[in-house]
Amino acid sequence: MEAAAITATAKTQAPPPAWRANLATIAALTARAKNELVRVPGAAIPGVLAPTIFFLGLNGVFGALTQLQGFETGSYESFIVPVSMLQGAGFTGAAAGVNLARDYEGGWVDRLLVSPAPRWVLLAGNVLAASARSLIPATFVLGIAFAIGAEWPGLDGLVICYLMVAATAAAAACWGSMLALHFKSQSAAPLMQAGTMALILFTPAYAPLALLQPWLEKVANVNPLTQVLEAARQGFVGSVTWADTWPGIVALAGLLALLGSLALREMRRTNV
Amino acid sequence: MSELTRSGRVVRALGARSIRQTFRRPQLLAPIVVFPTLLLAIQTGGAGASIELPGFPPVQSFLQFMLAGSMMQSMMLAGNSGGIAFAVDIEMGFTDRLFAAPIPRFAIVLGRLAGTAALGLFASLWFLAIGLIFGAHIEGGVPGALLAILLVTASALAVGGIGAAIALRTGSASVVQGLFPLVLVVLFLSSAFFPQELMIEPAKTIAEYNPLSFIVEGVREPIISGIDATHTLEAVAAILGIVVLGLVLSSRALRHRLRVG
Numbered sequence: 001m002e003a004a005a006i007t008a009t010a011k012t013q014a015p016p017p018a019w020r021a022n023l024a025t026i027a028a029l030t031a032r033a034k035n036e037l038v039r040v041p042g043a044a045i046p047g048v049l050a051p052t053i054f055f056l057g058l059n060g061v062f063g064a065l066t067q068l069q070g071f072e073t074g075s076y077e078s079f080i081v082p083v084s085m086l087q088g089a090g091f092t093g094a095a096a097g098v099n100l101a102r103d104y105e106g107g108w109v110d111r112l113l114v115s116p117a118p119r120w121v122l123l124a125g126n127v128l129a130a131s132a133r134s135l136i137p138a139t140f141v142l143g144i145a146f147a148i149g150a151e152w153p154g155l156d157g158l159v160i161c162y163l164m165v166a167a168t169a170a171a172a173a174c175w176g177s178m179l180a181l182h183f184k185s186q187s188a189a190p191l192m193q194a195g196t197m198a199l200i201l202f203t204p205a206y207a208p209l210a211l212l213q214p215w216l217e218k219v220a221n222v223n224p225l226t227q228v229l230e231a232a233r234q235g236f237v238g239s240v241t242w243a244d245t246w247p248g249i250v251a252l253a254g255l256l257a258l259l260g261s262l263a264l265r266e267m268r269r270t271n272v
Numbered sequence: 273m274s275e276l277t278r279s280g281r282v283v284r285a286l287g288a289r290s291i292r293q294t295f296r297r298p299q300l301l302a303p304i305v306v307f308p309t310l311l312l313a314i315q316t317g318g319a320g321a322s323i324e325l326p327g328f329p330p331v332q333s334f335l336q337f338m339l340a341g342s343m344m345q346s347m348m349l350a351g352n353s354g355g356i357a358f359a360v361d362i363e364m365g366f367t368d369r370l371f372a373a374p375i376p377r378f379a380i381v382l383g384r385l386a387g388t389a390a391l392g393l394f395a396s397l398w399f400l401a402i403g404l405i406f407g408a409h410i411e412g413g414v415p416g417a418l419l420a421i422l423l424v425t426a427s428a429l430a431v432g433g434i435g436a437a438i439a440l441r442t443g444s445a446s447v448v449q450g451l452f453p454l455v456l457v458v459l460f461l462s463s464a465f466f467p468q469e470l471m472i473e474p475a476k477t478i479a480e481y482n483p484l485s486f487i488v489e490g491v492r493e494p495i496i497s498g499i500d501a502t503h504t505l506e507a508v509a510a511i512l513g514i515v516v517l518g519l520v521l522s523s524r525a526l527r528h529r530l531r532v533g
Contacts (some may be wrong), residue, residue: 049453057460060475062319064466067326076472190302198310206318216317 029125088137090196097176134169157235286383340492355435392428416494433518
């Protein structure tokens with residue numbers, strides 16, 4: 001009788017399956033990042049402000065480029081807005097790396113590393129939070145773009161653009177996390193930001209591929225973010241096609257696999 | 273030892289310290305060198321075809337046109353970085369120790385500004401070297417290059433004065449760091465990156481009255497066509513205006529800092 005009761009108690013107190021515990025950990029880490037956003041709203045301002053300033057600045061400065069022969073649209077704001085949205089994603093991802101470095105300096109990462117949660121779960125929490133946060137600057141920039149005359153990309157174009165933004169932020173967060181865990185210091189912040197900024201801007205960001213200088217055209221052709229930008233931009237400058245979408249998805253999947261594995265490798269090498 | 277010599281030695285020592293500080297901390301050096309160089313490459317490669325636009329001033333290449341803008345960007349960010357480093361010194365109590373030392377107070381600010389000016393000099397040399405390596409001509413020759421270097425260095429000193437004033441007033445590195453986006457706004461609303469006539473409204477009108485546009489044109493003219501007295505004088509006047517503003521703000525902020533401790 002007593003043995004049966006013990007067995008029943010053990011059954012009710014059995015730990016949840018690993019996948020459920022992992023999901024709960026990811027959700028908790030994502031919620032922590034969300035709390036930070038709610039408690040320190042000012043922290044989100046630089047991530048929103050920088051791409052907005054770049055968007056308005058580039059539009060005001062380089063708007064006349066649409067007069068060049070070969071430009072695919074007459075609206076520079078429509079052409080440049082996906083760049084600024086991706087830039088916001090890049091900044092947000094890099095900020096996730098800076099936050100992780102700050103957490104490391106403060107001893108929080110050490111406490112996470114001694115927990116029974118797998119390393120990939122700890123990384124996923126940080127990356128998914130960055131992915132969700134990237135929607136804030138993207139939406140802000142997009143709202144301003146619409147207010148000054150950017151064209152409606154269509155629902156499909158908008159959804160693809162947001163998917164590209166969220167996935168780019170995840171890739172940038174992997175990059176930032178990798179550097180944060182390697183250098184274990186917030187001093188690596190410029191490297192995190194410069195890396196994402198270079199990757200996003202060494203693309204047909206300012207003008208179509210055919211109008212770029214030959215050296216940049218070559219770089220842009222091998223830069224995976226070019227495919228991502230073309231996929232995010234397609235609805236703003238024309239119609240949405242599968243041919244313009246799948247290369248972006250493949251490029252981001254590749255980037256996420258590569259940067260995710262590198263970040264995970266750094267996390268596994270991090271000793272408490 | 274005369275008072276002036278002693279002050280000069282303090283300024284030199286503090287200036288050297290601030291330069292060493294910048295080169296030792298990547299987070300201070302990156303905005304001055306890495307970001308403007310990256311943007312120069314991206315804008316030159318991305319918007320290089322713009323020199324074919326009707327109304328674009330005659331230039332050898334877009335790189336030649338952009339050099340002045342990149343120097344301005346680097347110089348502005350050097351001023352901002354100088355302000356951040358000064359605020360860090362205040363936060364850490366280093367400035368308080370200097371205030372207690374038997375040295376003139378203005379030498380403390382001048383020391384920081386000397387360091388910022390040296391970074392402006394470094395920025396102008398860096399971008400002139402990049403321009404020359406990648407084939408840009410300096411139409412004004414050696415005198416033109418020297419004039420550009422002089423104007424950028426003086427501008428860094430002027431902008432550094434405003435950064436130092438804000439650092440003294442607030443005593444907070446994060447507040448000075450928060451001015452970074454403002455630096456970008458001022459740059460975009462000037463003719464640093466594109467001819468003002470070809471900019472889109474309202475940026476075009478604002479750029480027409482932005483003092484930075486006058487400085488940029490003063491630096492650009494010797495690079496793209498040769499030394500021009502009007503542009504040079506306008507640039508000098510704009511720099512003097514910023515110097516006066518920086519001096520007034522710095523002296524007020526210094527008094528405030530001495531009062532609050």
